[in-house]
Amino acid sequence: MIKLGVSSAFIYPDLNRATFGAKSLCFLEKDMANYLSREGVMPVLVPDLDSDEALEAFMLEIDALVLQGGSDIAPETYGEKPVLEGKWLGDRCRDDFELKLLTIAVRMKKPVFGICRGFQLINVFFGGTLFQDMEYQTKTSFPHRDAILYDQLNHTIDLVPGSLLQELIEAKPDISDSESLKVNSVHHQGVKDLGSDLEVMAFSSEDNVIEAFIHKCENVMGVQWHPEFFYNSKELLFDSDILFRHFLSLIKK
16 A cells, blocks of 8 residues: 655634634645545645654655645745735745655655645745746736636646656547647746756646646656646546656555
């Protein structure tokens, strides 16, 4: 059984909350739990433990790491200040926690898969930066996030020739047609400067936003879209498992 560690998302103390109001909560989003759970694979939530030693011991017991989506990454985490006062401040506590997990995973040579925020965090880990808000900073005409449409907002992607993702897709003729290369778009931040040794695998067809990459070590990869939401799409999207199955194949049994 593969033990797939999943980084915790956080809810912070709120005395207006009836249950555990004074406590911090670690959680795994339900669609993500369903997506990761499959025959031979058991997702395990990696909690925010109090000591580095305990976290190291926990990480030793998992086979790979998934960084799930969620809150924004704080500008300070990649050496910037907010572009607008009081806007897009991010979650520095979660950043620090997940960067610690990523450091341990890379050192232990455990495969890592990042989704949305996790994808952005991998970019920051390797020295990259982010657009704090793409609409504000790039003036893109395509909205990458819509609060009402949410996971029903889709766009096509363009594959980088010779990339791993192109090879995986071309091996499945039923999804090789560019008309079916659609993904969802549930983000307002995105990669600005690409991190060191990250190789782009796909761009948004709408505005060339980076949508997928892999590190040259071939053990760390990520996607800007949310494959765990594909099941809910009213529009045909491409095989949400195609890169994830490859990721699972890297895990040493």
